[in-house]
Amino acid sequence: MGFNGISGILNSPGEIPWEIVVLFFGAGLIFAFLWGRKSGGLAKFTTLDLIYIGIGAAFAVVWEFYIGAFLGKFIPSNPFFGIGYTGRLIALLIVAGLVRKVGVGMVAMFIFNLLSDLISYGFSGEPMYFMYEMLTYGLMMDIVIAAAGPNLFGIKSPERRRNTEKDRSATPRGFERITKMPAEYLAAIEGILIGIFWVVPEPLFYGGFISPFLYGGVVDWGKILFDMVAFIPSAIIIGAIGGLITLRIVKAVGQ
Amino acid sequence: MNWLIINVVSWMLFFFGAAFPVLILLKAIGLTGFMKVTRYESYHTFYYRMNPSVKIILGIMVMVVASVTIWWIGAIMTVAILSSYLTLKEGKRKFITGMFLTIMTVIGTTWAFAPYTPYVILQEAFHNSHLTTLWVWPSYFTVMGYQPALTTQGLIYGFQISMRFTAVSLMSLVLVMTSTPSQVLRSLNKVGIPTSLTFSLVVAMRTVPRIFEYIDTSVKIQFMKGLGSNAPSIMRPFYMLAGAFSGIVPVIVFLVRGAKDTAISADTRAFRAYSKRTYMHPMTIGKVDKMALSAVILIILMTVIMVMMGFGKGISYNG
Incomplete structure (x- = not known):
């Protein structure tokens, strides 16, 4: 019967060895811990940040369970x-x-997961899903944020914040060349990067470990690799559009 | 001619699975219906007096029982929880909305599994190598992941799986409809979740019904501006869907613009000034909670007995 819908199967044929998963999640946790110690963790988020995170998580939930769930019925199940x-x-x-700010990905995924559990899933399979969603989708988003610095999506690009001494000093030195790029290009590129990073967890971690671990799902490595590659073209398009939508919304909010 | 009929009927069946739940969503429930079942409204019946932690425990119990027992136990729980909606404020309306949500979940889940489930799983699940074919799909439907034919067993399999979800979804909505965000915040803080996270969660809980409300307003404004005014009335749901879709980004902008006011409001009330909060009305375990917890223990005992009697999970779930 297992615990809370977790069968705990570790020796399904083709399943990713649990040691590798533990190593990955362990590294993710260490990253989160070190980031927390260095930056002050949750404390560094302002009240406004926490509200943005809540609103974003609410939208993700409304899409996942209502609007997107019904629109999705018009599109046959496909790997693309x-x-x-x-x-x-x-x-x-x-x-x-x-x-x-680094950490927003993980915190937002935590809230999204908690809200999903409260309004639909009923905490089935937890705490596996908290770890999975935060340390895959959330962590990957945070890595891109860490690399991009405060100029994520070109929000502080010169075109947008022309020649203010304060903003120039806020830009990390290694990214000077990138920031000369028009903000729209940078938004699209970083959106694409996050989009591609987000393609990996579902087939690799879910198909290769979580699914057999939770309920004995069959691991098919041909399918896992095909699903990852097949999803990349749409991830590129959605990531680019998402980056541009973000830039527009951030502008509309007055940042 | 035969080829044409098979194709037309097959595509009609395909769009039935897709469009019928959406039609229920737009016609019977509507965006205001969703708003009603995701928003707290003050009332006095037993759910409203129950500690949110106990409601979460009830939800987990329903989920566990539905996942380890045979499908009809899930169906009984669905009927029982849905009936309890009548005790809520505007209970009749919430009962009808909950019923349509359940119908939508059943049709959606059945249609999500019936055409796709491999025959070998159906044969294993029903202990029967002979499957009854209801409709043979055109061969190119296999590209979409469809099996060559729709079978009776496939439909039954999909229906039985839906019974694992319906009760849990209905129970989860009870928590949202009958607890104030502040009560949920206090309960989650008690189990050690930091205030910052619970604050974000509360914002999210309050935002969900507002999203439906603002999208509804956005759609109405678009209709007033002439969206689909020359189209036949049969096309109206599709225009409504298009209006809702194009209203999403403006609604996001509207909500995040209002975020600053909420932040100022929280900060001026000294939010996070201290690491721990004190509450004027601490969460307690009352008579209703004790009764609910006794019911949980009783149901767990009954479940163990049912599983021992052979009424455990009847069909293997490979989703």
């Missing part, structure tokens, strides 16, 4: 495009664009 993925990615990109 996912309605749920689209809405969740765009909602989280918007939150990342508004907050632009």
Whole structure:
């Protein structure tokens, strides 16, 4: 019967060895811990950031369980495009664009997961899903934010914040060349990067470990690799559109 | 001619699975219906007096029982929880909305599994190598992941799986409809979740019904501006869907613009000034909670007995 819907199967044929998963999640947790110690963790988020995160998580939930869930019924099950993925990615990109602090990805995924459990799933399979969603989707978004610095999605690009001494000093030195790029290009490129990063967890971690671990799902490595490659073209398009939508919304909010 | 009929009927069946739940969503429930079942409204019946932690425990219990027992136990729980909606404020309306949500989930889940489930799983699940074919799809439907034919067993399999979700979804909405966000915040803080996270969660809980409300307003404004005014009335739901879709980004902008006011409001009330909060009305375990917890223990005992009697999970779930 297992615990809370978790069968705990570790020796399914083809399943990713649990040691590798533990190593990955362990590294993710260490990253989160070190980031927390260095930056002050949750404390560094302002009240406004926490509200943006809440609003973004609410949109992701409304899309996942209501709007996207019904629109998705018109599109047959396919490995190339996912309605749920689209809405969740765009909602989280918007939150990342508004907050632009490392950790926002993980915190937003935690809230999204908690709200999903409260209004629909009933905490089935937890705490596996908290770890999975935060340390895959959330962490990958945070890595891009860490690399991009405060100029995520070109929000502080010279075109937008022309020649203010304060903003120039806020830009990390290694990214000077990138910031000369028009903000729209940078938004699209970083959206694409996050989109591609987000393609990996579902087939690799879910198909290769979580699914057999929770309920004995069959691991098919041909399918896992095909699903990852097949999803990349739509991830590129959705990521680029998501980045541009984010830039527009951030502008409309007055940042 | 035969080829044409098969194609037309097959596509009609495909769009039935997609469009019928959406039609229920737009016609019977509507965006205001969703708003009603995701928003707290003050009232006095037992759900409203229950500690939110106990409601979460009830939800987990329903989920566990539905996942380890045979499908009809899930169906009984669905009927029982849905009936309890009548005790809520505007209970009749919420009962009808909950009923349509359940119908939508059943049709959606059945249609999500019936055409796709491999025959070998159906044969294993029903202990029967002979499957009854209802409709043979055109061969190119296999590209969409469809099996060559729709079978009776496939439909039954999909229906039985839906019974694992319906009760949990209905129970989860009870928490949202009958607890104030502040009560949920206090309960979650008690189990050690930091205030910052619970604050975000509360904002999210309050935002969900507002999203439906603002999208509804946005759609109405678009209709007033002439969206689909020359189209036949049969096309109206599709225009409504298009209006809702194009209203999403403006609604996001509207909500995030209002975020600053909420932040100022929270900060001026000294939010996070201290690491711990005190509450004027602490969450307690009352008579209703004790009764609910006794019911939980009783149901767990009954479940163990049912599983021992052979009424455990009847069909393997491979979703």
